[in-house]
Amino acid sequence: MTTQEIIARGLPCHVAIIMDGNGRWAKKRGLPRTAGHKEGLTSAKKIVAAASALGIKYITLYTFSTENWKRAQEEVGYLMGLIKGHLRAEFEFYKKNGIKVEHIGDLSALPEDVRAEIINAKKDTEHFTGTTCVLAINYGSRDEITRAVKKLIKDGVSAENITEEVITKNLDIPALPPVDLMIRTGGEERLSNFLLWQCAYAEFVFTDTLWPDYNEDEFFADIEKFQQRNRRFGAVPNQ
Secondary structure, X not given: OOHHHHHHOOOOOEEEEEOOOXXXXXXXXXXXXXXXXXXXXXXXXXXXXXHHHHOOOEEEEEEEEOOHHHOOHHHHHHHHHHHHHHHHHOHHHHHHHOOEEEEEOOHHHOOHHHHHHHHHHHHHHOOOOOOEEEEEEEEOHHHHHHHHHHXXXXXXXXXXXXXXXXXXXXXXXXXXXXXXXXXXXXXXXXOOOOOOOOOOOOEEEEOOOOHHHOOHHHHHHHHHHHHOOOOOOOOOOOO
């Protein structure tokens, strides 16, 4: 199926990806885990560019979770450096593809230099009108929801005034639409604390492909799988 045929069949508005398998990809090749992360960044750029070419409005990438701090200090340091360097160096990539950068997660707990690069990337791309690429950095869904509840308590919102809409407005990106398609690479089939609130009615696609090997063709195939799903949102068709 061509990209035009994929577009004609209707695209998911919001695609979220758990980019799993970098470490195993490197291990299979006798390389350090850091090599897998570097190669994974190349894959991320390809997929974001592909999403932009299709006209997908939002793509959220699980870049660094609140649990990833438990990894070896060397690996964490490398990941922070990779994030910082990517944001600093890729403005032309974002500009060429009209990509707007957003961040989801606890920004305050990140190293100051990484935090500054995220803020700068958001500011530099805020006027772009193409795909919004949401980077989940120091992100955990339970943490996001917990912080939202704390905001409500701090603002003195009474229990009777708490609704799903009110909670959504206090999440990290209130305007972020629900996830339509969640893709996880690397063979695991779990959410790993990623966008639990936003994934209430998401369609899931799991693939054994390790993230550095995941390419545009497989991405398009996964979108086709989404297009074949019958999304009922809890209702019974024709009732």
